[in-house]
Amino acid sequence: MRLIPVNCIKEGSTLAQALYDKDGRILLHKGVELNDGLLKKVEDSGISMIYINDEYSSNEIEDIIEPKVRIAAINALRETFTSFERNNQQLKGKTNSLKERQLLKQRDDYFHNLNSLTKNIVDEISSAKSVLVSLVDIKSMDNYTYEHSVNVAVLSLVLGTELRLSKNDLYDLAIGAMLHDIGKAFIPKDILLKKDPLTDEEYAIAKEHTTRGYSYLKELYSIPGPARIIALQHHEKVDGTGYPGGLTGNKISKLAKIIAITDTYDAMTSDKPYKKAVAPQEAIEYIMGSAGTHFDFEMAQTFVRKVVPYPVGTLVRLSNGDYGVVEKVVPNFPLRPTVKVIRQTAVSIKMVEIDLLKETNLVIEGIQYETPDLSVQTYLKKK
Structure with missing residues (x-):
């Protein structure tokens, strides 16, 4: 599950967390498949970011309170x-x-x-x-x-x-x-x-x-x-x-x-x-x-x-241009998680696990909301 701006969400993604209107009533149920009409409904309610499950992340993040x-x-x-x-x-x-x-x-x-x-x-x-x-x-x-x-x-x-x-x-x-x-x-x-x-x-x-x-x-x-x-x-x-x-x-x-x-x-x-x-x-x-x-x-x-700014399953962009998926959050070091990086060469694509606590020359530049290169998409879907 990852937090995505509504205008970056593709049709077919699944809502990972129920949405409520201003009176506390269910606006959209968890698990609904999103389409343009539903995304427009979300935007009209004044909500600009929502949690989704897609090919990059299907993990659960629990709220602190019920x-x-x-x-x-x-x-x-x-x-x-x-x-x-x-x-x-x-x-x-x-x-x-x-x-x-x-x-x-x-x-x-x-x-x-x-x-x-x-x-x-x-x-x-x-x-x-x-x-x-x-x-x-x-x-x-x-x-x-x-x-x-x-x-x-x-x-x-x-x-x-x-x-x-x-x-x-x-x-x-x-x-x-x-x-x-x-x-x-x-x-x-x-x-x-x-x-x-x-x-x-x-x-x-x-x-x-x-x-x-x-x-x-x-x-x-x-x-x-x-x-x-x-x-x-x-x-x-x-x-x-x-x-x-x-x-x-x-x-x-x-x-x-x-x-x-x-x-x-x-x-x-x-x-x-x-x-x-x-x-x-x-x-x-x-x-x-x-x-x-x-x-x-x-x-x-x-x-x-x-605070964990990059929960497990977050798609991130590193300072060297690599894309990766957060694999493990390290207590007390929220900005230095373990990341599975997607390495692409002319003949292959493979996943390499990088511990950012040890790789001090690398930093996370930001969360990747838009879909990366098509070949990377295809590889991640298989995973």
């Missing part, structure tokens, strides 16, 4: 945000009325439900002995905010577990991740969804989502204090160049430092109205390059050891 748990969390988060936006308008000007008390009770019920689901995710991830992140979550533009927040929670728990946080810290981390962007509900949609670069004035307004989210959450006693701080500080950078406070080093919450990394990784690997997603390895390289400046050095180093 799909039904992920969908339930996305739906709960959507209901929480939607209720918040609706009730916030209705509460304006109302003081101590029956209607106000009903709306506040409804709000608290939504947050209670979200808290319960979040604890289930914490228990599921923290009980696993070892978790590697091999799967990029498929997001729809229409559902991006909620899918992104759930994915940031999952990624943060993987990192938090590796950093040996306590169970209570993991609970705070997860609910803070779920709600880290709630302040965007206060930001005009025409700014959040703008396709062109923001003006300086618009960017200043967009940055207010941190302080506005914190101001809202600090009035909710059901949300723990450390989780509220995440909403405020998740755009701070350890060198002091972040916002809103320009905080440095240990002045930034430990949990917010984790979210800063996972929020960046998931945002970079997701399509947004104003920017296309980058490949996982590019996001990893950015985080590695920003360790010690934007991100806590130790946390960033730990995170990149847990």
Whole structure:
């Protein structure tokens, strides 16, 4: 199974992972054979990349949490945000009325439900002995905010577990991740969804989502204090160049430092109205390059050891021009897997296994989405 842009997929490829619409309903079932009509349906739903099985890769990549748990969390988060936006308008000007008390009770019920689901995710991830992140979550533009927040929670728990946080810290981390962007509900949609670069004035307004989210959450006693701080500080950078406070080093919450990394990784690997997603390895390289400046050095180093940008079965292009299929992922060295390289001469084609930990003069230049040379295709199909 490999992640492919929809516009690079050939008819006849098989969908390797079920797709869901913005309401959590099945859009396409796993195993369906893809044709132009179905691919158009996928694109129309705002999805630009999907997992397929084809002649190059038929391996399975398991999600970190059960799909039904992920969908339930996305739906709960959507209901929480939607209720918040609706009730916030209705509460304006109302003081101590029956209607106000009903709306506040409804709000608290939504947050209670979200808290319960979040604890289930914490228990599921923290009980696993070892978790590697091999799967990029498929997001729809229409559902991006909620899918992104759930994915940031999952990624943060993987990192938090590796950093040996306590169970209570993991609970705070997860609910803070779920709600880290709630302040965007206060930001005009025409700014959040703008396709062109923001003006300086618009960017200043967009940055207010941190302080506005914190101001809202600090009035909710059901949300723990450390989780509220995440909403405020998740755009701070350890060198002091972040916002809103320009905080440095240990002045930034430990949990917010984790979210800063996972929020960046998931945002970079997701399509947004104003920017296309980058490949996982590019996001990893950015985080590695920003360790010690934007991100806590130790946390960033730990995170990149847990992410697998080239899962087994990925078709890759090497720096010497060879194509290869990832055969084995090496723990702690995600950018240096073992690759079966396709070597072609005038009279033969053969597979040669290369350990990139030993072949230090070679690097993976990128994932190969388009089909390679026809003779290479034919050879791989036989394998």
